[in-house]
Amino acid sequence: MNAAELGQKVREIHAEIARVVIGQDEVVEHTLIALLARGHVLLEGAPGLGKTLLVRVLARVLGCESKRIQFTPDLMPSDVTGGNVFSQPRGAFEFMAGPVFTQLLLADEINRAPAKTQSALLEAMQERSVTVDGTTRPLPSPFLVIATQNPIESQGTYPLPEAQLDRFFFKLDVRAPDAAVEKAILVSHLGGFDATALDDARIERRTRPEELCAMQAAIRQVRVDDSLLEYIATIVGHTRAHRWLYFGASPRASLALLVGAQARAAMFGRDFVTPDDVKSLARAALRHRIGLQPDAEIEGISTDDCVVEILREVRVPASIAA
Amino acid sequence: MIGKPGAVALLLITAAASGGTAHAADEQARRIPHRDAAPIVRSVLERPFAFCHDRRIPLTEGDLRWRDLLQSKEAQARCPDLLEAWKRGATATEPNHSGPSEIPLPAAGPFLQTFVWMGLGLLVALFLARLFSQGVAFRRSGSPAERPPVPGASVSEAAAASTADVETDVERLLSRARSEAAAGQFQQAIADAYAALLRSLAGAGAVQIEADRTNGDHVREVGRRFPALRSPVEATFAAVEEVQFGGAPADEGRFRRIYDGVVGLIVRRLAQPLAILLLCGFGSALSGCAFQRVERDQAPSGHAAVLAFLQQYGFEARERLSALTSTDDPTGQLVVLPGATLDEAGWTAIEQWVDDGGTLFVAGGDRELPDWIGVAIEPARSSSSGRLTAAPEQAARFERVRAVVPPGPHLRPLPAGGGSEHEPAEPARPLLLRAATLYAVEQAHGEGRVVVLADDSLFANAALLVEDDAGLLADLLREGGRTVELAGELTGAGSPNPLTSVRRGRLAPAMLQLALLVLLFFACKGTHFGRPVDRIATHRRAFSEHVRAVGLQYARAHASRRAFELYGGYGIERLRERLRLGRGKGLHAVAEGVAARGGRPIGEVMRLLVDAHPGAPGQTSGGSAGEDLASMRQIATLLTEIGGAGERSRARAEG
Incomplete structure (x- = not known):
């Protein structure tokens, strides 16, 4: 795949996402860049700015499997990575894969979970594999984590340490829309768009995971x-x-x-x-x-x-x- | 059998006969077929000619001659506004046909004059400001040895930067690019062409050249200020970047593409304002020149509608602008109207032209006709209008004449056959009579003919409204061919060469000033007044920027406590003022007032005020910079809560 073909493909993806996620062009563009560069993204912004919607739409347009983890103070590392569970019928421990075993993972409000749980995810992000009880299991490819955090509420949060922030390829500020964009969002809503029913939005898949991996390889040239x-x-x-x-x-x-x-x-x-x-x-x-x-x-x-x-x-x- | 001499004679006769037949055929082809004039006139008068459709048109005494002839219901129906115009009488003066005509040039009004002078003043001020800024920049930049090293640059780069002369002149950059390309140094040539484009855009205020700005920044800036230029600028930058960063070879084709793009953009940037300027200039000049002529041409005595009528009839009718000394089409017709100025050379040229087959119409005028035209124009003898009738010998030719013209001069035939070279060989044949006087005569001259009319009434716009004057005019002209040129006051008014034009227009001083301006421009742009330096971007700092700068100085000196002291003292004084407390009242009274108004605990307010009070015991041993800043913010909050002039104006500004 040459640069022109890649550019054309990414433009198609961008246009399809921008059809639904209105007024966040820079965030979408930077997220796609991080995706191509095999990096992970930390989105910071107030609630209701479309962070979750972006990830859901992205998963549909890219044709990737996606999962979401809502980080809370009582979330355990095994809730992210999965763990060995004793199977009564078989009489043996079986590995139950956690939500991290996906292609596109939304880690919502990552700073709500304690450092131990954050570390489990960040290790998976870095190594692209999960080790449980001495067994290492690779994560699917492509693998992109989009984590979000809210800059307003600081009580009861566990800010990410600098060493862990460094694992994120980009940190993107999701800003509130201006009046014109806000109006466009309202018009879209009046036109029947419902963010909770994306099936009705007729979002088209523009690529496949294999093609995405080829694009990731192509940018090295x-x-x-x-x-x-x-x-x-x-x-x-x-x-x-x-x-x-x-x-x-x-x-x-x-x-x-x-x-x-x-x-x-x-x-x-x-x-x-x-x-x-x-x-x-x-x-x-x-x-x-x-x-x-x-x-x-x-x-x-x-x-x-x-x-x-x-x-x-x-x-x-x-x-x-x- | 026919012998050889007989055969030659037969051939000659045949050739002569066929030549005569061809000539007759030519004559026939030149002749315009007869048409009914009335529908054509109706069609012409539907157009908005001022004499017909503008009741405010200024009329002259000459126009009023037609008043008695236009009382018919038909005329009133065709031109209802003309009767209204008659009622106002003569409000304009008759054009002067005795000397060369002068075209009134547009007179700039006071507003335009003020605007022009303001523009000139602004230009001079800009020029002086440019000189001044160059001088300041030169002094600031100092000698290369005095320049500070570029931060972050290596020693060699800094040395190179300090010694390199930066070329900022667009023309010289382009010229250098061409020279380098000719020498095969395409890499440098492309770099110079790129620099020329950036300098040109910077000169237009489209971009700012700074060391930290990328081409993407420039493109976005251009897109904001000149959206139409964004795409071509982006394309040119992309081509340059292919060489700079893309590893593409710098060859001639690539240089040519970039160079053409750069030149195209520079020209395009200049072309737009220049075109607007030229259009404005020419537009205003032309509209100013044409105004009075249009009025006269569309008056009842004008000729605009007649020209339109003749064109619709089938003639190639036009107004003649070139001088009468250069008549060259012997198949055409020339109508000399009273306004046309003719000197001896002009008459000689016309005589030669008529000799060659041209048809001359002399339509009246206060002029003495040359001897080769066997008729003279005599002043008016009666003041009554006259119906035109065909002369007895022309009864068959003008059997259906139904025309009336206003009173005017008449013709007097001159005796012929005097033997002089310039006298007519035969007498003029009468064509038309007005009452009992001679109105039109015809005379053959060489291959051509001359028709003299006693006045130009048949060529006046108003004649289209009177009976069948238009039909008679067409009949008179039909025999002379398709081309009809009306020679009036503008004929020969054009200059034969640019120098004459400048002399006639008295433009020499303006041209000299323009040349001086060009020289000055060359001196300014072509050769630098000093060493080329970038323009200094200066802007007035906001008050908040000064405050922030002072605050930073305190922060760097770790003197936040001092800043807190100053601000605390200021804050307590303002609170005292706003609570209307006298000097005698202490901090307790201030704290009470603030607590009462703001609903805060008095102890908290008192603690803050004591801490902020200058010279308070233990103050100098206060907390960290962060605590000082927090205390200052609390005092600012108190001030806002208590209110005052400052807060009111701030609220207004925010609102």
């Missing part, structure tokens, strides 16, 4: 110029020496930027990466991988502000500015 490798390294390097930041991004962030840029280039039908691919993904790839100094936090500076500041400081390759 996208060319990256040496100057862009330097550009990525400089951006990530700046996060480690920035005055507002307590700690900077890891090399995993550089890799996420690189692979994400390749996926974005392929999405637009190009077989080479441009600086714009890198720059446009920097916030999504870096915002959860850097930590603010306390005084910056007091001043109300966000990690997004820091990334924007760093991007301003780094010269884009081939820029003609003096």
Whole structure:
């Protein structure tokens, strides 16, 4: 599959999703990029902004199996991964696969569960396999986790530690729609759309899991110029020496930027990466991988502000500015 | 049998006979077939000619001559507004036909003049501002050795950046790109073409060139400001990026494609405002020039409707604009109206043209006719209108004449056969009579003929409304061929060359100023006034930005306690003011007032005020920066709750 074919296919997928998920184009685009780059996504946003709908629609359009886990304080690791259960008729322990054994997993309100349960999922995300009682079982392919968390309610939550946040390829902010988009949502509702009855929405499947795996393999062929490798390294390097930041991004962030840029280039039908691919993904790839100094936090500076500041400081390759 | 000389003679006779037959056939072909004029006139008058459909049209004394002839019900039915116009009498002056006609140029009104002067002033101010900013930029940038190193760049890059001269002139970048392409250095040529495009877009305010901006940023910016340019700019950038990052070879074909795209975009950017400017200029000039002429041409004495009538009848009728000294179509007809200016050279050229077969109509006019035309135009003798009748010898030719014209001059035949080279060989034949006076005569001259009319009444718009004047006019013209040119006041008014045009238009000072402007433009854009530097993006900082900058300085100096002291003192004073407490009242009174208004526990308020009070014991040993910030926010909340001018204006602004 070449870049042009891949771009055409992704555009079809995007258009089909955008038909139902209105006004979240950037979130959809970044989610598809993460999917192509074999990464996982953390969605942060207030309730009711369409996070769950996005995952359900995505599963239908991609033709993938999907499951949902509602994280709660009493959720156990085995509730995620599954476990060995004694079978009375057979007189032996049998493995009951947990909901993680799926292709598209929605981990809703991931910060509601204790660290132990979070770790079980994050390990599965990283290794793409689950080990129970010494037996390792691979997860199906493709495997994408979309986790959500609510930024408003902080009581009774277990914030994800930095090391675990780093496992997410992108952290995406789902913002409230503006008035025009809100109106479009209302019009769609009046037109008969019901988010709880997606069967009536006639969502068409645009690809198959095998084809998706081929697309994931194809983006590795996208060319990256040496100057862009330097550009990525400089951006990530700046996060480690920035005055507002307590700690900077890891090399995993550089890799996420690189692979994400390749996926974005392929999405637009190009077989080479441009600086714009890198720059446009920097916030999504870096915002959860850097930590603010306390005084910056007091001043109300966000990690997004820091990334924007760093991007301003780094010269884009081939820029003609003096 | 016919001998050889006889055969030659027979051949000659046959050729002569066939030539004569061909000539007759030509004559027949040139002649326009007779048509009934009445339906054509009706069709013409349905068009909105001002003499017929505008009751406010200004009339001259000449127009009023037709009033007595247009009292018929038929005329009133055709042109109801004309009678209303008659009632206003003569409100316009007769055009002056004694000298060369002058075309009134549009006079700019006070608003336009003010606008033009404002535009000029703005241009000068912009020019001076540009010079000033260049000067400031030059001083700020200093010498290359003084430039600070680029953050994050390696030593070699910083050195290169400090010594490299950045070319910002679009023309020179394009020129350099061409030279490099000619030398086979396509990589650099593409880079320069790309730089030229960016500089051009930056010059138009479509993009900002900064080191952190990508082509995607530029495309989005262009899309916001000039949506039509987004697609071509994106395509050109994509082609450049294929070379820069895609590993595509920089060859001639690719360079040509990028270069053409860049030039196309630059020209397109310039073409739009230039076209609008030119259209506005020409449009206003032309509309201003045409205004008075249209009025006169559509008056009862004008000729616009007659031209339309002749065209519908089948003639190729038009107004002649080129000079009469250059008549060259011997098969056409030329009508010399009273407004046409003719000098000796003009008459000589016309005589030659008539000799070659042309048909000349002289339609009256206060002029002395040359000797080769055997008739003179005499001033009017009676003031009564006259019915036109055919001269006795022309009774068969004009048997159905039914035409009336207003009173006017008459013709006086001159004796012929004087032997002079310029005198007519035969006398003029009378064609038409008005009452008892001679109205139209015809005279052969060489291969052609001359028809002289005592006035131009038959060519006036109003004649279309009177009996069958139009039919008579068509009959007079039918014999002369299809082409009819009316020579009036505009004939010969055009200039033979641009220099004459400039001289006539008194445009020399304007042209010189324009040349000076071009020179100045070249001096400004073609050669830099100083070292080329990027434009400095300056904007006025908001007050909140200053406050934030000062706050950051306090934060960096770990002086949050000091900031809290200052803000606390300010807050307590404002609270005291808003609660209308005098200086003598202490913190307790303030706390009581705040607690009463805001419904807060007085102890909590008191603790906060004591903490915020400047010089309070133990204050300097306060908490962390975070605690100080939290306390300041609490004081701000108190201020908001108590209200005051500041809060009211803020609420208004937010509302």
